[in-house]
Each structure stands twice: as C-alpha cells, then as structure tokens.
Amino acid sequence: MTSGPSFLLAARQCEIAELEDLARTGELVGAIGRLVHALQRERGLSNVFLSSHGSRFAGQRLQQVAECRLAEQQVRAQFDHLDTASSQARNGARLFSRVAVVLHGLDGLAQLRDRVASQQLSTREATVAYVKLIAGLLAVVFEAADSATDPAISRALVAMFNFMQGKEFAGQERAFGAGAFATGAIDAAGQQQWRHLVESQQGCFQVFCDFADAEVLRVDQASRDPAVLAEVERLRRIACGGRPGLLDANLSASWYELLTRRIDAMRSVEDVLALHLRHLCEQRIAQARGELRDQRAMLDALASGALDPGPEGTAAYGPHLERSMLGLLQEQACRLQAMGDELDAVRATLNERKAVERAKGLLMAHRQMSEDEAYKALRQMAMNQNRRLVDVAEAVLALAEVLPGRGR
Amino acid sequence: MTSGPSFLLAARQCEIAELEDLARTGELVGAIGRLVHALQRERGLSNVFLSSHGSRFAGQRLQQVAECRLAEQQVRAQFDHLDTASSQARNGARLFSRVAVVLHGLDGLAQLRDRVASQQLSTREATVAYVKLIAGLLAVVFEAADSATDPAISRALVAMFNFMQGKEFAGQERAFGAGAFATGAIDAAGQQQWRHLVESQQGCFQVFCDFADAEVLRVDQASRDPAVLAEVERLRRIACGGRPGLLDANLSASWYELLTRRIDAMRSVEDVLALHLRHLCEQRIAQARGELRDQRAMLDALASGALDPGPEGTAAYGPHLERSMLGLLQEQACRLQAMGDELDAVRATLNERKAVERAKGLLMAHRQMSEDEAYKALRQMAMNQNRRLVDVAEAVLALAEVLPGRGR
Numbered sequence: 001m002t003s004g005p006s007f008l009l010a011a012r013q014c015e016i017a018e019l020e021d022l023a024r025t026g027e028l029v030g031a032i033g034r035l036v037h038a039l040q041r042e043r044g045l046s047n048v049f050l051s052s053h054g055s056r057f058a059g060q061r062l063q064q065v066a067e068c069r070l071a072e073q074q075v076r077a078q079f080d081h082l083d084t085a086s087s088q089a090r091n092g093a094r095l096f097s098r099v100a101v102v103l104h105g106l107d108g109l110a111q112l113r114d115r116v117a118s119q120q121l122s123t124r125e126a127t128v129a130y131v132k133l134i135a136g137l138l139a140v141v142f143e144a145a146d147s148a149t150d151p152a153i154s155r156a157l158v159a160m161f162n163f164m165q166g167k168e169f170a171g172q173e174r175a176f177g178a179g180a181f182a183t184g185a186i187d188a189a190g191q192q193q194w195r196h197l198v199e200s201q202q203g204c205f206q207v208f209c210d211f212a213d214a215e216v217l218r219v220d221q222a223s224r225d226p227a228v229l230a231e232v233e234r235l236r237r238i239a240c241g242g243r244p245g246l247l248d249a250n251l252s253a254s255w256y257e258l259l260t261r262r263i264d265a266m267r268s269v270e271d272v273l274a275l276h277l278r279h280l281c282e283q284r285i286a287q288a289r290g291e292l293r294d295q296r297a298m299l300d301a302l303a304s305g306a307l308d309p310g311p312e313g314t315a316a317y318g319p320h321l322e323r324s325m326l327g328l329l330q331e332q333a334c335r336l337q338a339m340g341d342e343l344d345a346v347r348a349t350l351n352e353r354k355a356v357e358r359a360k361g362l363l364m365a366h367r368q369m370s371e372d373e374a375y376k377a378l379r380q381m382a383m384n385q386n387r388r389l390v391d392v393a394e395a396v397l398a399l400a401e402v403l404p405g406r407g408r
Numbered sequence: 409m410t411s412g413p414s415f416l417l418a419a420r421q422c423e424i425a426e427l428e429d430l431a432r433t434g435e436l437v438g439a440i441g442r443l444v445h446a447l448q449r450e451r452g453l454s455n456v457f458l459s460s461h462g463s464r465f466a467g468q469r470l471q472q473v474a475e476c477r478l479a480e481q482q483v484r485a486q487f488d489h490l491d492t493a494s495s496q497a498r499n500g501a502r503l504f505s506r507v508a509v510v511l512h513g514l515d516g517l518a519q520l521r522d523r524v525a526s527q528q529l530s531t532r533e534a535t536v537a538y539v540k541l542i543a544g545l546l547a548v549v550f551e552a553a554d555s556a557t558d559p560a561i562s563r564a565l566v567a568m569f570n571f572m573q574g575k576e577f578a579g580q581e582r583a584f585g586a587g588a589f590a591t592g593a594i595d596a597a598g599q600q601q602w603r604h605l606v607e608s609q610q611g612c613f614q615v616f617c618d619f620a621d622a623e624v625l626r627v628d629q630a631s632r633d634p635a636v637l638a639e640v641e642r643l644r645r646i647a648c649g650g651r652p653g654l655l656d657a658n659l660s661a662s663w664y665e666l667l668t669r670r671i672d673a674m675r676s677v678e679d680v681l682a683l684h685l686r687h688l689c690e691q692r693i694a695q696a697r698g699e700l701r702d703q704r705a706m707l708d709a710l711a712s713g714a715l716d717p718g719p720e721g722t723a724a725y726g727p728h729l730e731r732s733m734l735g736l737l738q739e740q741a742c743r744l745q746a747m748g749d750e751l752d753a754v755r756a757t758l759n760e761r762k763a764v765e766r767a768k769g770l771l772m773a774h775r776q777m778s779e780d781e782a783y784k785a786l787r788q789m790a791m792n793q794n795r796r797l798v799d800v801a802e803a804v805l806a807l808a809e810v811l812p813g814r815g816r
Contacts, residue, residue, distance in 0.1 A: 005508070007511060008505065008508040011501045012501070014501040092418075094419075099415045103411060104734070330779075332508070334769060336501060337766070337769055338769070340762075358745070361746070
C-alpha cells in the first residue's frame with residue numbers, strides 16, 4: 001500500500017516532470033522567436049516588393065524566404081517533439097489547439113508567397129496574412145507562459161512573450177510608417193493608429209522591464225542605440241506630432257532602414273532571453289533533482305530509524321523522527337503554497353490580454369464580426385475614447401450581462 | 409511531419425485524458441466523503457467516551473472504528489490508483505503533497521485510538537487530532553476542485569467541497585455544543601466561537617447552493633427535516649442568544665442527538681453529489697469521444713477531398729475545404745476560450761479559502777506561530793472586529809508589504 005513518504009517523493013517527481021515540460025516549451029519558444037523574426041523580415045521585404053511593383057527587393061525577398069523555410073523547419077521539429085512528449089501536459093488542449101492554427105497558417109505560406117511573387121495581392125492583403133500568422137505564433141508563446149507552473153520560469157516567459165509582442169508591434173509600425181511616408185501624406189485616423197502602435201509597444205516593453213532578469217535588462221539597455229532611437233522619435237514627431245498633412249516621401253526608405261536596425265537589435269535581446277530561459281530551466285531541474293535526492297535520503301534514514309523500537313512501542317515513528325517527518329511535510333506544503341501565490345501574481349499580468357481576447361470573442365458572437373473586425377472595433381473605441389485597449393475591453397465585458405442572446 | 413489536423417485531434421485527446429483524470433478524482437472525492445463521515449462519528453463517540461470517563465459509547469466507539477477502517481481502505485486504494493495513473497497530472501505536485509499529509513495522519517490513527525481507549529487524552533486533545541486529519545482530507549478535495557479543467561465538473565466539485573466543509577463545521581458545532589451544554593455554562597468567548605461555527609457553515613452552504621445542480625438542491629431541500637432544524641435553532645438560541653451564563657446540562661445529549669440526525673441527513677446528500685459528479689464525468693467523456701470521432705471523420709473527408717486537384721492548383725485545399733478547416737479551427741478555439749472563461753469564474757470562489765491559507769502562512773512565517781495558532785489568531789481578529797474571516801485574511805495580506813523580512 002502506498003505510503004505518505006512515497007507521495008511526498010511523487011509530488012517532487014511531478015514538479016520535475018513539469019520543469020522538463022517547461023524546458024521543452026522553452027526550446028519551442030526560442031524557435032518561434034527565430035521564425036517570427038524571419039517572417040517579419042519577409043513581410044517587410046514583400047511589402048516593398050509589392051508597393052514597388054516588383055522592382056525592389058526581388059532577390060532579397062527570395063533569399064529571406066529560404067531563411068524562413070529553415071526557421072520553419074525548426075519550429076515544426078519542436079512541434080513534433082511536443083506532440084509525442086506529452087498528451088497529459090498541463091493546458092495541453094489549448095496549446096495544441098493554438099499549434100493547429102499555426103500549422104494551418106504555415107501550410108498556406110507557399111500559396112501566399114506565390115501570390116506575392118506574381119503580384120496578385122495588395123500590400124495590405126499581404127500584410128494582413130503575415131500579421132495573422134505571426135499572431136498565431138505569439139499565441140503559442142502566450143499559452144506556454146500561461147501554463148508554466150514554476151514562478152521564476154513563468155516570470156521569464158512573461159518577459160519573453162511581452163518582448164516578442166512589443167517587437168511585433170514595432171514591426172507593424174515599420175510597415176505602417178513606411179507606407180504612410182511612401183504615400184506622401186497622413187490623415188488624423190492614420191496618426192491615431194500610428195500612436196496606438198507606439199503605445200502598444202511601450203505597454204509591452206514596460207511589462208518586459210517589470211519581469212525580465214537584471215542581466216537581460218542590461219543587454220536590452222545596451223542594444224538601444226541612442227542615435228537610432230532619437231532619429232526614430234524625430235520621424236515619429238514629423239508624421240504624428242503635428243496636424244495631418246503632407247509627408248516627405250523620401251523619408252520612407254530611411255524610416256524603414258532605421259526601424260529595421262532597431263528590430264534587428266531587439267532580435268539579439270531575444271536570443272539572450274531564450275538563453276536565460278534555458279539556463280533557468282536547467283538550474284531549476286538540477287535543483288529539484290537534488291532536493292528529491294536529499295528528501296529520499298532523509299526518508300530512508302527515517303524509515304531505518306523507525307525499525308528500532310522507539311520509547312513508545314505503538315508508534316510507527318519515535319517522537320524525534322515524527323517531528324522530522326512532520327517538518328518535511330510542512331516544509332513542502334509551505335513551499336508549494338508560496339510558489340502558487342507567486343505564480344498567481346505573475347499570471348495576473350497575462351489577464352489583460354485575456355480580457356481583450358474575451359471582449360473580441362463577445363463582439364464576434366453578438367455582432368457577427370470577424371476576429372479582425374472585432375479587434376478593429378475595440379481599437380477604434382479605445383482611440384475615440386482615448387483609453388487603453390484593456391480598459392475598453394473590460395468595459396465591453398462589463399456590458400456582456402445586458403447584451404442579448406448570451407448563454408449562461 | 410506533424411500536421412495541423414493531427415494537433416486538432418491531439419488537443420481533443422488532451423481534453424479526454426483530463427476528463428478521465430477528473431473521473432478518477434471524482435471517485436477519490438466520493439471515498440473521502442465516506443471516510444470523513446466515519447471519522448466525524450468516531451470523533452463524536454470518542455468525545456462522549458472520554459468526557460464520561462469511559463462509561464458511555466465504549467461499544468459503539470469500537471464498532472465505529474471498524475467502519476472507519478473499511479472507509480480508510482477504500483481511500484487508500486484510490487490513492488494507490490492515483491499514484492500509478494499519472495505523474496503528469498495537472499496540479500499533481502500539490503495534490504500529491506496533500507495526500508502525503510493525509511497518509512501521515514492515517515498512519516497515526518492507530519496510536520490515537522489506543523490513547524483514546526486508555527483515556528490518556530483530554531476531549532480537547534482528541535478533538536484537535538480528528539479535526540486536523542479531516543482538514544487534511546478536505547484539503548485533498550479542495551485541490552481536486554482547484555485543478556479541474558472542465559467548467560461543469562469544476563462547478564460540481566466546488567459545490568461538493570463546500571458541502572463537505574459545511575458538514576465538517578456542523579460536526580465541530582456538534583462537539584462544541586455538546587461540550588458547552590455538558591459543562592453547564594457558557595461565557596462570551598464561547599458564544600462568539602459558537603456563532604462563528606454557525607456563520608462558517610452558512611457561508612459554505614451558500615456557495616454550495618450557488619453551484620450545485622438543481623436536482624442535488626432538491627435532494628438537499630428534502631433532507632432538511634423542519635422539526636430538527638427548528639429544535640437546533642431553539643437550542644442555539646438558548647446557548648448563544650442571550651447573555652453568557654448557566655446552561656442546562658441535560659440538553660447536552662439531546663443536542664448531540666439532534667445534530668447527529670442533521671449530519672447523517674447531510675451524508676445522504678453527499679452521496680447524491682458524488683453520483684451526480686460521476687454521471688457528469690461519464691457524460692462529458694462520452695460527449696468528448698463523440699466529438700473526437702466526428703472531427704476525425706470530417707478531417708478524413710477534407711483530406712480525401714484535397715486529393716482532387718482544386719481550382720487553384722497550388723492550394724493544399726480548395727476554397728470550400730479551406731473554409732471547413734478554418735471553421736473547425738475557429739470553433740475549437742472559441743470553445744476552449746469559453747471553457748477557460750467559465751472555469752476562471754468558478755475558480756474565483758475558491759480564492760477566498762486561498763486568501764485565508766495565505767494569511768495563515770504569513771502569520772506562521774512572521775510571528776513564528778503554529779498553523780493552529782495562526783488560524784486562531786485570524787479567527788480572534790474576525791470575532792473582535794466583527795468581520796468575516798476572509799476580510800480579515802485579506803487585510804493581513806494587504807499588510808504583508810510592510811511586514812519585515814518578507815522575501816520578494
């Protein structure tokens with residue numbers, strides 16, 4: 001019959017299994033970061049290729065497609081590994097469901113590229129397709145962060161997700177700004193949308209700063225070239241700082257090049273984030289294994305000590321050993337509770353994104369909107385009311401009770 | 409290479425594995441309910457046996473011990489099953505850690521009974537030992553409720569946990585009241601403690617009513633004998649309604665008998681709760697398996713359709729099949745999100761208990777209190793300030809930031 005000590009060890013083994021799961025997820029997140037970066041570059045090159053009617057970046061685009069394929073293979077290999085590794089993983093249903101969406105998107109990439117090559121798509125259509133695929137990849141990272149059971153690893157994943165999401169907003173800003181400068185004019189709605197992309201980026205990087213490890217923050221700081229940042233701010237001010245009106249079309253190329261330098265610098269921070277995450281997982285696994293070993297040794301000592309008849313003949317353990325066993329149990333309970341508390345605190349930061357997702361779902365169900373339309377409607381409300389997206393989302397959710405046709 | 413459809417199916421299989429896990433947990437919770445009831449009776453009989461210096465209930469106590477042993481065997485068998493079934497279970501570390509505490513308590517039962525039989529313990533010491541063991545068993549049920557991934561099953565488990573916890577407060581009220589009447593007097597502190605037990609019960613049963621299925625609520629309503637309830641209220645008023653003072657010691661036996669009738673009636677409701685939980689699990693598993701079958705058939709049809717060259721030669725699927733696949737993906741994503749939202753809402757009710765546990769842990773760490781002392785300190789604060797336990801706990805947690813020596 002199973003004993004208390006064996007469950008104490010089983011609890012520890014569960015922790016180790018969860019940590020090993022997280023280490024695998026960490027590898028996947030790293031591979032996704034590389035693929036997202038490759039897709040962001042491909043999106044940018046495709047945009048310029050399409051808007052120049054095929055005259056610019058034709059060669060670079062093809063080269064980038066080849067790089068993308070390599071990154072894609074690595075992500076697919078990680079997916080394969082995920083599938084065979086665990087059908088019982090925490091949060092498995094949601095993670096796998098997100099992976100299915102990504103694979104569907106990746107399967108459609110060849111067709112998307114053919115249509116770009118033959119210039120059958122507008123710049124806008126191509127952008128939407130790439131944005132969607134990247135959003136699907138980031139959703140996988142989000143589920144990974146949301147399912148982590150170790151607070152330190154959860155912090156690292158939250159920092160990583162927010163950095164990746166912020167970088168993607170920067171990528172969208174690159175495309176949006178390049179388009180705006182290229183057309184030679186910007187209207188008030190365009191300025192608002194641009195500002196929104198800047199604010200969304202800042203929100204993400206703020207969370208990143210709150211959760212990232214000190215060493216990662218140092219690398220991030222070092223990656224910020226002051227000259228580049230100052231020039232980015234100057235061009236933003238030219239486009240969005242004054243009244244709507246004409247823009248110098250010649251600035252399009254230098255804007256594009258500047259943002260590309262900034263985004264490539266971010267990529268190097270992502271590598272450090274991924275490395276930090278891997279070290280953290282290795283360290284936590286080694287620590288948990290060591291603790292398991294110590295605990296097993298202590299339980300063995302307790303068990304062999306219990307073979308001596310104690311001062312109280314009827315007791316399974318003598319009073320001294322009894323106290324040691326109780327100590328082990330209490331220590332484990334306290335540790336797990338402290339971990340749970342810290343985890344709840346870290347996860348709370350993920351709830352903002354969840355509120356936006358929920359509000360989107362609500363609009364899709366009640367207003368028969370597509371996902372894209374629902375997001376735009378929320379963003380429009382946020383811009384009109386000059387409020388944060390999450391505040392608008394929460395207002396929409398608060399209204400949910402009075403909307404008709406809502407199931408219980 | 410793994411495909412999107414295979415991950416869609418893997419996501420569904422994850423759900424089924426989680427549901428099967430929950431069904432096993434449901435069986436365990438049922439067995440725990442039976443053991444808790446048997447221990448509650450044994451505690452009551454032991455109390456009367458000890459306070460009558462061995463003259464009353466000696467035979468009944470031994471009979472009850474035998475019944476308890478049977479119930480204990482069933483719980484241990486369920487624990488064995490749990491251990492072998494899954495080392496990757498969601499929340500496994502916490503659940504297993506709780507189980508280790510329970511097994512440690514069960515291993516000490518033989519010694520506890522010997523000391524009761526030889527009257528080496530006070531009534532109070534015996535009560536504390538049984539209360540602790542039962543609290544450990546209820547903590548296992550709490551972890552089960554907290555780890556459920558299906559909203560309907562989570563609701564049923566939350567209802568069940570609160571019913572069991574309410575029943576345990578009723579058991580403690582039985583013991584406290586019997587003792588108070590037997591001593592022939594009650595002071596103000598005793599009255600306050602009694603009222604606290606009544607309020608705690610009512611809080612639990614309120615949550616039970618909010619979450620239980622309509623059929624279970626009907627059974628619960630039918631189990632409430634109005635004559636018994638009226639008499640319980642009358643005796644409560646005699647003891648706690650007026651000023652502190654003398655009590656009729658003759659009322660001890662009838663109080664004990666009344667509460668026993670009420671608690672035994674609750675036991676029958678618990679059986680219905682367990683049955684309802686089992687049916688729910690079976691139904692959800694059958695449903696998920698059916699959906700998996702349908703989904704697989706639809707994906708097979710899509711795949712065979714895709715073998716025909718579609719109107720667009722380069723597409724993996726034709727436009728019609730493409731829409732079906734997207735529909736499947738979106739439907740799954742929406743369903744999982746709706747489930748996640750509902751689950752968050754159900755789980756929020758468990759957070760009150762978590763706040764109390766956290767506040768207790770804080771007091772233990774900063775005031776060098778034992779768990780029992782920490783709980784009493786919280787309860788005393790609640791009574792002094794005439795506030796709910798959870799409000800006091802949250803006030804303590806809010807103070808945590810300014811307490812010295814708190815790690816980050």
